[in-house]
Amino acid sequence: MKNNTAYHVRITADQSPISLNLREVWKYRDLIMLLTKRSFTLIYKQTILGPAWVVLTPFLTSIVYTVVFGNMAGLSTAGVPKLLFYLCSHSLWSFFAECVTRNSSTFIANANVFGKVYFPRLTVPISSMLFAGIQFLVQLFMVIALIVFHVFQGAVHPRPELIPLIVPVILITGLMGLSMGILISSVTTKYRDLQLLVSFGIHLFMYVTPVIFPVSQLSDGIWKTLLLLNPMTAPMELFRTVLLGTGTVRSVSLLSNGIFAVIIIPLSVLIFNRVERNFIDTV
Amino acid sequence: MIRLSNVDKKYRLGEIGSGTLYRDIQSWIAARKGLPDPNSKIGHENFVPGESFYALRNISLSVKKGERLGIIGGNGAGKSTLLKLISRVTTPSAGEIDLYGRVTSMLEVGTGFHSEMTGRENIYLNGAILGMSKKEIDNVLEQIIDFSEVREFIDTPVKRYSSGMYVKLAFSVAAHLNSEIVIMDEVLAVGDIAFQKKCIQKMQQAALNEGRTILYVSHNMNTIRELCDRCIVLDRGKLVYDGDVEQAVSHYSKTLLESPDYRIDYSSYSRRNQGLSGICRIEEIIAKEKTVQMGGVLPFSVRFSAREAKEIRLRIMAVMPSGHIVGMTYSDPVSLPEGSSEAEFGFDTAFLAADVYSLDIAVSSYEKDVEIRHDFISRALSFSVDESVRYFGKHWESRAWGNVKLPAVKVTEVHIDER
Structure with missing residues (x-):
C-alpha cells in the first residue's frame, strides 16, 4: 500500500469544480494520438478517393462560392482572385466549424465508452481538434501553393513579415471551436434539441462572420460595428491580412475576440469537467 | 488497496428528464395545472418526480x-x-x-x-x-x-x-x-x-x-x-x-427470495448481451408468487413494449443460484401488438426438484427457423420450489439426486413366472 501512494485517488461526492487535472490529460497523450489516428482511419475507409477528400471538399465548396457569391451575387473579394479568397477563408472557417460540430456530440456519441471506463474525457475533444487541425494544415498547404502561383502573377501581395501571427490565429480558432463544442456537448447531455441546432447555427454564424465577404465590403454603420464585434472576425481578417495582404483588423475586433476567448475557454472546460463526473447517470 | 467509507449512491427519479426541452416544458406545465405528467411511463403510477432512491x-x-x-x-x-x-x-x-x-x-x-x-x-x-x-x-x-x-x-x-x-x-x-x-x-x-x-x-x-x-x-x-x-x-x-x-x-x-418486490422494473435495466434487436423489450416482470409447491405452476406476467407487432416466444432457462443451468424451455407464441402490452405465463415446475431457481428470460421470434433475439434478461425472477411432497418418506436430496425430477418410470409389462 505504501509504495502505491503515487497512484492514490480519493473520490468523494464533493469535488471542487476546479479540480482540473491537465497533467492527467498529458499522461494520456498516446490515447489522444490514437483517437486522432482513428478518426482518419475511419473517415476514409471504403472511400474511393480517400484522403483526397481533404482538399477536394474545400475546393468544390470554393468553386460554388465563386459562382454563387462572387459571380451571381457580385460580392467583392477586396481585389483578391475570387477562388483564392474563398478557399483561404473557407479553410479557416471549416476548421472552426468542424471543431464545434465534432465536439458538440462528445458526450452523447461516446456515452457507451464513458459509461464503462474512466479516462480523462478532455482527450476526446482534444483529439477532435487535432483531427480538424491536421485537415486544416493540409488545406493550408494547398492555399499557400495557390498564393505562390498568384504572387508570381502579381495578383496578391501577402505579408510575409506577419507570418508568425498565423500560429496564434490557428490556436485561438481551434480553442474557441473546441470550447463552444464542448459547451454545447455538456448542455446536450440533458437537452438533445440543442444538438440539432448546431449545424444550422454554425451555418448561420458563418453569414455574420466575414467569411464569404471582407469587412471592408460594408460601409460604416451599425451592421459594420456588429460585425467587428463578432469574436471570429479578428482571426478571420488577420488570417487574410497575412496570407492575402488584405483585411480589416480593428482593435475592437481583437478585444472582442480576446474577451470571448478568456471567458469561454476556461468556462467551457470547467462545465465540461463538472458534467463529465456524473453525466452517465443522466443519459 | 481499496477503501470505501459510508458510500451512498442516490439517483433522483425525475431529475433525468425526458431528453428534450419540449417534453420537459410539457411535463412542467402539466405539473403546474395538477394534471398527470403526459410523459410518465404507463404503469408507473407511483412515479414521483424528485423522489430519490438509493x-x-x-x-x-x-x-x-x-x-x-x-x-x-x-x-x-x-x-x-x-x-x-x-x-x-x-x-x-x-x-x-x-x-x-x-x-x-x-x-x-x-x-x-x-x-x-x-x-x-x-x-x-x-x-x-x-x-x-x-x-x-x-x-x-x-x-x-x-x-x-x-x-x-x-x-x-x-x-x-x-x-x-x-x-x-x-x-x-x-x-x-x-x-x-x-x-x-x-x-x-x-x-x-x-x-x-x-x-x-x-x-x-x-x-x-x-x-x-x-x-x-x-x-x-x-x-x-x-x-x-x-x-x-x-x-x-x-x-x-x-x-x-x-x-x-x-x-x-x-x-x-427475501426480496419483497413482486414487480421488477426492467425498463431502464442495462442489458449486457450484444446482438439484441431491441424491437420487443421486457419492461416489467410481475411475479405473482415466490414459492411453488413441487410440481406446481409458477404464474408470472411480463409487460412488453414493442416497436412493431411481432409474434414472439419466451425462451426460458432455469438456473440454480450457483449459476448451473438446469434446463431450457419455450413458451407458447404470443402476438405482441405495437406499443405496450402485458401477457401472463405459467411456468411448469413439474421437472424441478425442491430448491431455489432463477429464470433467464429471452424474447425471441422465429423466421424460417432463424432465431431473432429481441431482449434478454438474466436472473429475471427467482422463486423456490417447495418440498411438501415426500418420496417414500424422504425429502428430495439435490446433492445426491440432482435437480431434475425425471418422469416416473412406466411399468410396461409384468411377466409372472409360472411356478
Missing part, C-alpha cells in the same frame, strides 16, 4: 492488496453501481472512496473497440483507453496476441471476428495491463469454457504473483468459487454479507 446505501468496505473479491447479488442489488463508482465512471452521492493504485475496469468486453479497425489497431486503442502508453503496449503486444489465440486474424478488422474471438482479444488486452486493481463485470461469461479457465488462472496468478487486487461480479457462482477468496453479497443497495465465498453463496440464495 442504488447503494452506506457501503463501507476495504479490500487488501492481492485479494480477489467476488461481488454477488440479485438484479438491481447495486453490483454494477459499485463497480462504476470504483472505476470512476460516476461519483458517489456521499462518502469517500480511496483507491491506492491504478484501476483497470472491464465492465464490458472490448470497450472502445471499433469494428472497422483491425485487431492490432484495437489493441493499441483499447490499451490506451485503459490507461497504457504506446510504449507499454509495445512491450506486451506479443504476449497479448499469444494469449488471445487470434494471431492469424490480428490484422483483420474485428467486424469479421466471431464473438468468441472478439472477447478473447478484449480480455487479453485488459489482462496484460500494469494496473494494481482489476475490476471485472461478468466478462468471463462469454467465450468458450477452455478460455474461461485460462482467464481465471491468469487472474489468479496476477493476484498471487503480482499482488493485483481483483473485484469480480458474476452471476456464475462457480467462477466466483474458482477465482475469489472473499465474497460480498449486496441486496437492494446494502451490503448484507462479507466473508467466506461458500457462506456468501448460500446467503445469496436466501436474499433472492
Whole structure:
C-alpha cells in the first residue's frame, strides 16, 4: 500500500469544480494520438478517393462560392482572385466549424465508452481538434501553393513579415471551436434539441462572420460595428491580412475576440469537467 | 488497496428528464395545472418526480492488496453501481472512496473497440483507453496476441471476428495491463469454457504473483468459487454479507427470495448481451408468487413494449443460484401488438426438484427457423420450489439426486413366472 501512494485517488461526492487535472490529460497523450489516428482511419475507409477528400471538399465548396457569391451575387473579394479568397477563408472557417460540430456530440456519441471506463474525457475533444487541425494544415498547404502561383502573377501581395501571427490565429480558432463544442456537448447531455441546432447555427454564424465577404465590403454603420464585434472576425481578417495582404483588423475586433476567448475557454472546460463526473447517470 | 467509507449512491427519479426541452416544458406545465405528467411511463403510477432512491446505501468496505473479491447479488442489488463508482465512471452521492493504485475496469468486453479497425489497431486503442502508453503496449503486444489465440486474424478488422474471438482479444488486452486493481463485470461469461479457465488462472496468478487486487461480479457462482477468496453479497443497495465465498453463496440464495418486490422494473435495466434487436423489450416482470409447491405452476406476467407487432416466444432457462443451468424451455407464441402490452405465463415446475431457481428470460421470434433475439434478461425472477411432497418418506436430496425430477418410470409389462 505504501509504495502505491503515487497512484492514490480519493473520490468523494464533493469535488471542487476546479479540480482540473491537465497533467492527467498529458499522461494520456498516446490515447489522444490514437483517437486522432482513428478518426482518419475511419473517415476514409471504403472511400474511393480517400484522403483526397481533404482538399477536394474545400475546393468544390470554393468553386460554388465563386459562382454563387462572387459571380451571381457580385460580392467583392477586396481585389483578391475570387477562388483564392474563398478557399483561404473557407479553410479557416471549416476548421472552426468542424471543431464545434465534432465536439458538440462528445458526450452523447461516446456515452457507451464513458459509461464503462474512466479516462480523462478532455482527450476526446482534444483529439477532435487535432483531427480538424491536421485537415486544416493540409488545406493550408494547398492555399499557400495557390498564393505562390498568384504572387508570381502579381495578383496578391501577402505579408510575409506577419507570418508568425498565423500560429496564434490557428490556436485561438481551434480553442474557441473546441470550447463552444464542448459547451454545447455538456448542455446536450440533458437537452438533445440543442444538438440539432448546431449545424444550422454554425451555418448561420458563418453569414455574420466575414467569411464569404471582407469587412471592408460594408460601409460604416451599425451592421459594420456588429460585425467587428463578432469574436471570429479578428482571426478571420488577420488570417487574410497575412496570407492575402488584405483585411480589416480593428482593435475592437481583437478585444472582442480576446474577451470571448478568456471567458469561454476556461468556462467551457470547467462545465465540461463538472458534467463529465456524473453525466452517465443522466443519459 | 481499496477503501470505501459510508458510500451512498442516490439517483433522483425525475431529475433525468425526458431528453428534450419540449417534453420537459410539457411535463412542467402539466405539473403546474395538477394534471398527470403526459410523459410518465404507463404503469408507473407511483412515479414521483424528485423522489430519490438509493442504488447503494452506506457501503463501507476495504479490500487488501492481492485479494480477489467476488461481488454477488440479485438484479438491481447495486453490483454494477459499485463497480462504476470504483472505476470512476460516476461519483458517489456521499462518502469517500480511496483507491491506492491504478484501476483497470472491464465492465464490458472490448470497450472502445471499433469494428472497422483491425485487431492490432484495437489493441493499441483499447490499451490506451485503459490507461497504457504506446510504449507499454509495445512491450506486451506479443504476449497479448499469444494469449488471445487470434494471431492469424490480428490484422483483420474485428467486424469479421466471431464473438468468441472478439472477447478473447478484449480480455487479453485488459489482462496484460500494469494496473494494481482489476475490476471485472461478468466478462468471463462469454467465450468458450477452455478460455474461461485460462482467464481465471491468469487472474489468479496476477493476484498471487503480482499482488493485483481483483473485484469480480458474476452471476456464475462457480467462477466466483474458482477465482475469489472473499465474497460480498449486496441486496437492494446494502451490503448484507462479507466473508467466506461458500457462506456468501448460500446467503445469496436466501436474499433472492427475501426480496419483497413482486414487480421488477426492467425498463431502464442495462442489458449486457450484444446482438439484441431491441424491437420487443421486457419492461416489467410481475411475479405473482415466490414459492411453488413441487410440481406446481409458477404464474408470472411480463409487460412488453414493442416497436412493431411481432409474434414472439419466451425462451426460458432455469438456473440454480450457483449459476448451473438446469434446463431450457419455450413458451407458447404470443402476438405482441405495437406499443405496450402485458401477457401472463405459467411456468411448469413439474421437472424441478425442491430448491431455489432463477429464470433467464429471452424474447425471441422465429423466421424460417432463424432465431431473432429481441431482449434478454438474466436472473429475471427467482422463486423456490417447495418440498411438501415426500418420496417414500424422504425429502428430495439435490446433492445426491440432482435437480431434475425425471418422469416416473412406466411399468410396461409384468411377466409372472409360472411356478
